[in-house]
Every structure is written in C-alpha cells, then in structure tokens.
Ligand SMILES: NC(=O)C1=CN([C@@H]2O[C@H](COP(=O)(O)OP(=O)(O)OC[C@H]3O[C@@H](n4cnc5c(N)ncnc54)[C@H](O)[C@@H]3O)[C@@H](O)[C@H]2O)C=CC1
C-alpha cells in the first residue's frame with residue numbers, strides 16, 4: 001500500500017456507496033484525504049446512514065449539480081444499474097476522470113453513456129476493506145499519464161495493483177482476483193468442516209486454516225520459488241500430503257477449479273454484453 005500524502009488531492013465523487021465504494025473510501029480516509037473532498041451518491045437510505053456512521057460522510061440520495069466539482073468519479077454500482085446511474089450523472093460530470101470498478105461493463109459502453117473517453121477501469125477485490133486488496137487496472141488511450149497516476153493513487157490506498165494492456169484481460173482479472181476471495185473462503189469452509197469432522201473444535205480448525213492460507217501466501221510471495229516447488233517440499237513420498245494430493249488428482253480438482261474460473265470469465269463477458277447496451 002502506498003503512503004501518498006492525499007491532503008492536496010482533488011474532490012472524488014462515488015456513484016454507489018456499497019461494499020466496494022466503502023473499501024476505497026476507507027483507504028482514502030486512512031491515508032489522509034479530507035472528508036469534504038469525498039462525495040457519494042447512494043439512493044438507499046440505510047446505506048446512506050451506514051456511510052454517515054462509518055465515515056462521517058453525508059451521501060446524496062441522487063446526482064445533482066454539486067458533482068461538477070469532482071475531478072474523479074468512481075463508479076461503484078452493480079453492472080445491472082450502471083446505464084441508469086450514468087444517465088443521471090452524465091450532465092453533471094463532463095470533464096472528470098471516470099474510474100469504474102463494475103465487473104464486465106466495457107469502457108466503450110461507459111464512454112457512450114457519459115460522452116467522455118477519459119475512463120480507467122479497475123477490478124478490485126474485497127480484501128481492499130482491510131488494505132490488502134489486489135486490483136487490475138486498464139486505461140483507455142485518451143487517459144493522460146497524470147490521470148493514470150491519479151487512478152493509481154486512489155487504488156493504491158486499498159492495496160496492490162497491476163495495469164493490464166488489453167481491456168479484455170480485465171475479465172480474466174475478474175475471474176482470478178476479483179472473484180478470488182470467494183474461492184479462498186470456500187476452501188476455508190471446506191478445511192474447517194474437515195477439521196471438525198476429524199475432532200477439532202470448529203474455531204480452532206478455522207484458525208488453523210486461515211493461518212495456513214496466510215502463511216503459505218507469504219511464503220509464496222517472499223521465497224521467489226514456483227508454487228509447484230513449494231508444494232513438492234511439503235510432499236514427502238508416501239506421506240500424508242501425498243495421500244491428500246493423490247485424492248485431489250483422482251477427482252481432477254485442478255481441472256474443475258480451472259473450469260470454474262473460466263465460467264467466471266465467461267460471466268464477466270456476458271455481463272458486458274447484457275448490460276453494456
Ligand atoms: N463485491 C466484490 O467483491 C466486487 C465488486 N466489484 C464491482 O463493484 C460494483 C459494486 O459492487 P458492490 O459494492 O459489491 O455492490 P453493493 O450492492 O454493495 O453497492 C452498490 C451500491 O449502489 C447503489 N445504487 C443502486 N443504484 C444506484 C444508482 N442509480 N446510483 C447510485 N447508486 C446506486 C446501491 O444502493 C448499493 O449501495 C459492482 O459493479 C461489482 O461488479 C468489483 C470487484 C469486487
């Protein structure tokens with residue numbers, strides 16, 4: 001995570017004030033962005049109250065002319081509601097940089113809805129809530145280097161980032177790191193269940209599973225060695241890991257897992273086709 005000084009940062013408007021917006025707003029505030037530099041449009045009253053309680057931010061129920069102050073507009077609405085939300089904002093925001101986190105919705109669609117080509121698409125993930133997000137970014141050619149840097153500064157308050165060169169690669173990022181936390185939680189659930197079946201208290205099983213994921217991830221990040229090498233080092237011939245991995249090979253777990261990720265990528269493309277207009 002960067003430690004950029006955000007005290008001189010421009011005003012940022014968020015369209016949609018749910019999970020992903022909250023993760024980014026939290027990162028920006030942690031790094032010193034004054035709250036009066038943040039605007040949010042959030043039509044759902046209970047969520048506006050949550051934003052008030054969590055961050056002390058007064059969100060607008062609908063877009064209005066005050067959005068014209070924002071130099072950056074972050075789009076954090078569901079793909080299904082993007083077109084409708086864009087119609088309400090477009091007239092108030094002709095000159096901003098637009099940063100969309102919506103899965104699947106292509107920048108061609110956004111440019112058409114907003115009449116503006118200055119668009120960066122981002123695919124973050126929910127560990128952004130604790131400053132450990134992993135985000136893929138793509139910039140349209142019309143986005144300046146200074147605007148790219150602005151997008152980077154915003155996203156880096158939530159964790160790490162990578163730029164991709166082709167917009168279509170964002171669908172792969174979505175399938176990998178965007179949806180990825182759900183795969184990790186799914187494995188954690190299975191490991192906890194297995195631990196409990198083998199006689200461990202459920203809480204202890206979950207602690208062991210979480211510690212194993214974070215420890216193995218740290219080892220993979222720091223050792224510089226390929227995951228296959230690290231895996232082999234755990235696997236004694238004829239030992240316990242070998243027994244588990246043979247079972248997984250027999251059930252073709254890797255192929256099923258890879259197939260699941262392809263399904264996520266296909267869904268990202270379909271969302272773009274279905275709701276991109
Ligand atoms: N949740 C996740 O793990 C990730 C989500 N995303 C993307 O982030 C976007 C937002 O997802 P979440 O934050 O999870 O959803 P969310 O449902 O928590 O937030 C969306 C918010 O938009 C508000 N909203 C609805 N219509 C609106 C309108 N016309 N104008 C302004 N706000 C409106 C809703 O009331 C809601 O609070 C989605 O497009 C999703 O694809 C991207 C990466 C990860």
Ligand SMILES: O=C(O)[C@@H]1CCC=N1
Nearest residue numbers: 103125174178179180
């Ligand atoms: O499931 C979804 O559509 C969103 C995009 C990535 C994570 N959640």
